Amino acid sequence: MSGAGAAAVVAQVVGVIAGAPLLAGLMRQVRARMEGRAGAGVGQPWRDLRKLLRKEPITAAGTGPAFRLAPLLLVDTTAVVAALVPLASTDTPVSDRADLIVVVAVLALGTVVLALAGLDTGTAFGGMGASREMTVAALVEPTILLSVFALSIPSGSTNLAAIVSGAVDDPARLASPAGLLAAAALAVAVLAETGRLPVDNPSTHLELTMIHEAMTLEYSGPDLALVELGAQMRLTVLLGLLVSLFAPWGIATTASWGALALALVLLAVKVTVLGAVLAAAEVFWAKVRLFRVPELLAGSFLLALLAVAASFFLNGK
Amino acid sequence: MNTVGAALAAAVGFAAVAAAAGMWLPLRARVPVAGACTAALGAAGLAAGVAALGGRTWSADLPDLLPLAGVHLAVDALSGVFMAVAGAVVLAVGVYGIGYAGGHDLSSRGVQAVLPGFALTLILVPAAASVSTFLALWELMALTSLALVVAEHRQRSAVREAGLWYAVMTHMGLVLLLVGLAWFAAGAGGESFPALRAGAAAMSPTARNSVFVLAGLGFASKAGMVPLHAWLPRAHPEAPSHVSALMSAAMVNLGVYGIIRLGLDLLGGGPRWWWWLVLATGAVSAVYGILQAAVATDLKRLLAYSTSENLGLVLVGVGAAGMFNAAGDRPLAALALAAALLHTVNHAAFKALLFCAAGSVLHATGLRDLDKLGGLRARMPVTAGLFAVAALGAVALPPGNGFTSEWLLLQALMHGLAVPGVSTAIVLPVAVAAIALSAGLAAAVFVKALGVGFFARPRSTQAAGAHESPPTMLAGMGLLALACAALALAPGALAPGLVRAGAAAGLSDVRPVSGEGLQLRLTQVSGSLWPLWIAGALAVMMAAVSGLTRGLSRRRRRTQARLWDCGGGAPTPRMAYTATSFAEPLQRVFDDVLAPEQDVDVTPVRESAYLVERVRFHSRVPDRIEHRLYRPVLNGLSNLGIAARRLATGSVHAYLGYGFCTLVTLLVVLAVMQ
Numbered sequence: 001m002s003g004a005g006a007a008a009v010v011a012q013v014v015g016v017i018a019g020a021p022l023l024a025g026l027m028r029q030v031r032a033r034m035e036g037r038a039g040a041g042v043g044q045p046w047r048d049l050r051k052l053l054r055k056e057p058i059t060a061a062g063t064g065p066a067f068r069l070a071p072l073l074l075v076d077t078t079a080v081v082a083a084l085v086p087l088a089s090t091d092t093p094v095s096d097r098a099d100l101i102v103v104v105a106v107l108a109l110g111t112v113v114l115a116l117a118g119l120d121t122g123t124a125f126g127g128m129g130a131s132r133e134m135t136v137a138a139l140v141e142p143t144i145l146l147s148v149f150a151l152s153i154p155s156g157s158t159n160l161a162a163i164v165s166g167a168v169d170d171p172a173r174l175a176s177p178a179g180l181l182a183a184a185a186l187a188v189a190v191l192a193e194t195g196r197l198p199v200d201n202p203s204t205h206l207e208l209t210m211i212h213e214a215m216t217l218e219y220s221g222p223d224l225a226l227v228e229l230g231a232q233m234r235l236t237v238l239l240g241l242l243v244s245l246f247a248p249w250g251i252a253t254t255a256s257w258g259a260l261a262l263a264l265v266l267l268a269v270k271v272t273v274l275g276a277v278l279a280a281a282e283v284f285w286a287k288v289r290l291f292r293v294p295e296l297l298a299g300s301f302l303l304a305l306l307a308v309a310a311s312f313f314l315n316g317k
Numbered sequence: 318m319n320t321v322g323a324a325l326a327a328a329v330g331f332a333a334v335a336a337a338a339g340m341w342l343p344l345r346a347r348v349p350v351a352g353a354c355t356a357a358l359g360a361a362g363l364a365a366g367v368a369a370l371g372g373r374t375w376s377a378d379l380p381d382l383l384p385l386a387g388v389h390l391a392v393d394a395l396s397g398v399f400m401a402v403a404g405a406v407v408l409a410v411g412v413y414g415i416g417y418a419g420g421h422d423l424s425s426r427g428v429q430a431v432l433p434g435f436a437l438t439l440i441l442v443p444a445a446a447s448v449s450t451f452l453a454l455w456e457l458m459a460l461t462s463l464a465l466v467v468a469e470h471r472q473r474s475a476v477r478e479a480g481l482w483y484a485v486m487t488h489m490g491l492v493l494l495l496v497g498l499a500w501f502a503a504g505a506g507g508e509s510f511p512a513l514r515a516g517a518a519a520m521s522p523t524a525r526n527s528v529f530v531l532a533g534l535g536f537a538s539k540a541g542m543v544p545l546h547a548w549l550p551r552a553h554p555e556a557p558s559h560v561s562a563l564m565s566a567a568m569v570n571l572g573v574y575g576i577i578r579l580g581l582d583l584l585g586g587g588p589r590w591w592w593w594l595v596l597a598t599g600a601v602s603a604v605y606g607i608l609q610a611a612v613a614t615d616l617k618r619l620l621a622y623s624t625s626e627n628l629g630l631v632l633v634g635v636g637a638a639g640m641f642n643a644a645g646d647r648p649l650a651a652l653a654l655a656a657a658l659l660h661t662v663n664h665a666a667f668k669a670l671l672f673c674a675a676g677s678v679l680h681a682t683g684l685r686d687l688d689k690l691g692g693l694r695a696r697m698p699v700t701a702g703l704f705a706v707a708a709l710g711a712v713a714l715p716p717g718n719g720f721t722s723e724w725l726l727l728q729a730l731m732h733g734l735a736v737p738g739v740s741t742a743i744v745l746p747v748a749v750a751a752i753a754l755s756a757g758l759a760a761a762v763f764v765k766a767l768g769v770g771f772f773a774r775p776r777s778t779q780a781a782g783a784h785e786s787p788p789t790m791l792a793g794m795g796l797l798a799l800a801c802a803a804l805a806l807a808p809g810a811l812a813p814g815l816v817r818a819g820a821a822a823g824l825s826d827v828r829p830v831s832g833e834g835l836q837l838r839l840t841q842v843s844g845s846l847w848p849l850w851i852a853g854a855l856a857v858m859m860a861a862v863s864g865l866t867r868g869l870s871r872r873r874r875r876t877q878a879r880l881w882d883c884g885g886g887a888p889t890p891r892m893a894y895t896a897t898s899f900a901e902p903l904q905r906v907f908d909d910v911l912a913p914e915q916d917v918d919v920t921p922v923r924e925s926a927y928l929v930e931r932v933r934f935h936s937r938v939p940d941r942i943e944h945r946l947y948r949p950v951l952n953g954l955s956n957l958g959i960a961a962r963r964l965a966t967g968s969v970h971a972y973l974g975y976g977f978c979t980l981v982t983l984l985v986v987l988a989v990m991q
Contacts, residue, residue, distance in 0.1 A: 076859040119768025127894020134761035135902040141757030142750040157843040312742040
């Protein structure tokens with residue numbers, strides 16, 4: 001319970017909120033350059049958010065509290081997760097509450113609330129998006145929890161701080177077959193959860209291929225700003241989580257100010273690199289058909305199952 | 318006579334008064350008085366259960382009450398869990414029933430007199446302490462519930478069919494129980510539970526295995542486990558909603574109670590394969606149940622399948638507990654059992670509320686079909702809010718109550734890998750995956766139920782004319798919602814009781830889980846959960862985000878605008894997604910499991926085969942197990958009956974011939990055998 005620990009939590013939340021639009025801008029810029037376009041610049045998502053916040057709040061006729069509260073809850077759940085996950089430091093006042101299952105469930109709460117908002121509009125697109133989003137979310141769940149299982153085996157706990165600091169102390173864990181398989185499985189799950197290619201196309205404007213965008217079609221103004229910010233924050237937090245789990249070097253394991261500063265800089269660098277790599281990879285991927293997505297997720301599920309089996313059989317128990 | 322005994326005596330007294338009031342009072346006074354007494358009976362049951370959870374035990378022998386065997390009752394902490402759950406549900410449902418039963422068939426003398434009896438048996442079954450008492454109460458429970466299931470048989474023919482299925486299946490279950498427990502009593506040399514406990518060790522393994530499998534099947538059918546679940550999605554939707562709530566939240570639990578009591582306590586553990594069987598049954602039921610719920614459009618049928626799912630999860634926990642116990646890891650077994658019991662409690666709270674809310678919808682609109690509902694959020698806001706609270710519990714996401722128990726269950730399974738044996742390394746990950754898949758699908762199911770059923774705009778005139786329920790119904794549901802909230806925020810308060818229940822089941826008196834202040838901490842392995850803190854963090858962050866957004870935005874006044882209509886005129890409710898369309902992607906993904914049936918009838922115009930006059934599309938998702946497993950058996954039975962009719966020609970000579978042949982055959986058999 002030191003000042004540096006509390007500062008780490010605040011820095012994580014503020015960093016994710018401030019950095020998420022920049023990450024999205026960077027990813028768009030990388031994509032634009034690789035496609036031979038000039039791009040709108042890294043700061044464009046921030047300018048979009050400012051523009052949207054200045055607009056008049058508009059509620060679609062016939063919608064209720066679910067529609068109005070969903071954008072707030074989406075940002076809310078993601079911000080709570082940003083506070084819980086050891087992105088910069090494993091020694092924070094909340095690190096004993098940072099259970100990986102809780103983190104996954106709080107993020108899922110955001111998904112569920114947004115799907116309810118999609119149904120609340122009572123339009124075909126809202127329902128379509130909600131239905132598809134929940135289908136994908138349901139199918140991702142086994143992969144995520146099995147990856148959690150695999151990750152929890154070496155440290156004997158699902159507590160994130162324990163998992164991450166265990167990996168810092170014993171880096172061989174990460175290069176073990178179980179660690180690599182779990183990383184691959186979780187990476188696919190993150191792509192599906194954040195609605196990136198090849199599961200969903202975040203920049204699509206063709207309604208029939210939309211998942212996430214179809215749910216949020218009725219939002220405008222400040223509400224839309226929150227929905228966009230929430231989606232960008234989810235991507236940032238989940239990439240940060242991947243980084244913390246599988247490349248935790250440099251993360252502060254004690255509550256010292258110097259270590260925290262270094263950890264924050266390293267975190268920014270690592271997430272930026274990961275985001276840029278993802279954006280570059282996406283240029284070469286096509287979105288798969290909705291009904292091919294289960295095959296992709298089944299593949300990742302198999303990887304996660306193998307990760308658990310590998311960590312059991314290869315640890316010589 | 319201590320607190321438990323006094324409370325149980327009070328429960329019996331209230332039940333008698335309620336039944337008498339239901340039988341003899343005039344219509345106007347009948348429903349409120351019987352309802353109030355039923356609620357008091359529930360409160361007494363709750364008090365008895367809570368006292369038992371607090372560590373008090375009680376037993377009584379009433380030799381004159383039942384001829385030959387007498388009645389033996391004993392209450393320990395394990396009985397206490399199920400007694401408290403049943404009592405709490407009866408309390409809420411008693412209040413709810415006052416408003417719900419007003420008016421139709423449900424206020425008749427028969428229904429009002431039988432309901433307290435059913436409620437009382439729910440509370441007394443866990444207190445039974447001998448085979449004969451247990452079976453007598455069990456059968457009484459089955460008969461009273463059957464009478465209540467068919468209460469509305471005059472209104473819908475489906476009720477009669479459901480009653481028939483329920484009657485046959487529950488009695489098949491009884492036969493299995495009777496055979497299994499009688500075998501047990503014969504082998505152990507006594508029919509009281511202490512005698513069974515003492516004699517179990519001396520029985521041969523074959524006898525013990527047979528007893529567990531036979532009686533276990535009987536209990537599993539009561540718990541709605543696949544493939545013995547066929548009665549559940551029929552009886553629960555067709556029963557009056559408050560009876561559905563009692564059946565789904567209290568009665569099915571007793572199947573779980575039976576398996577724990579018999580397997581862990583009376584038979585004293587047993588080999589691992591028993592518990593693999595229990596775990597596998599639970600996992601399959603969980604996934605199959607929730608898949609059927611995902612494609613169901615009848616709200617109450619959806620809830621019934623979700624009961625199958627949740628009881629499946631409970632049995633996964635029970636199976637894991639038995640398995641860890643057999644492997645010698647008793648603290649971990651106690652953790653798994655505590656998770657299973659906590660999920661039973663949580664499930665009872667949210668499922669009773671969901672069924673009551675579904676009953677309110679039925680009361681207000683006369684509809685159960687989600688495809689025709691919608692728009693209830695504005696018309697019955699309190700019911701919609703209460704349904705949302707319960708649905709949050711059912712989707713197992715924080716800050717709902719279902720999350721805590723699923724978290725405990727996952728923790729028990731994940732730490733179970735430390736138990737030696739290759740089979741654990743294969744079964745536990747698959748069990749975790751099954752829980753995860755059912756949790757994910759449950760999210761889709763309840764998003765569908767809430768989003769399609771209550772949100773958007775009404776899809777039929779009945780839904781458009783819905784009205785809020787009377788205050789007694791809202792009060793009953795409010796009690797259940799309070800229970801959901803308390804369980805969600807302070808599950809730690811239950812920890813000592815659950816530990817005692819585990820000890821009563823013969824596991825260990827090591828505390829596997831403790832509730833210290835705000836957190837639920839695992840004591841034997843590392844792990845802790847802070848339910849209240851999560852809820853608080855979400856609330857604080859919500860306030861911060863909301864304040865920040867309002868501060869940053871320039872214009873704050875909200876205005877209304879039309880929905881985006883692609884320029885084609887305002888969208889009508891017909892264009893909105895229905896429950897069927899919502900479930901379509903899932904139905905396609907799980908095509909091979911669900912085997913949906915689709916028919917397209919194209920009727921051409923008479924003059925030309927190329928011009929279509931009418932196209933009819935028909936799609937349904939039958940319960941595949943029922944289709945494949947029960948149909949052939951039923952068809953075979955009825956064919957046998959038809960074939961047997963040929964023997965009865967009406968000729969006396971033929972009948973005398975049959976008698977003669979039988980006699981000769983018997984004599985020959987006897988001669989050969991000697």
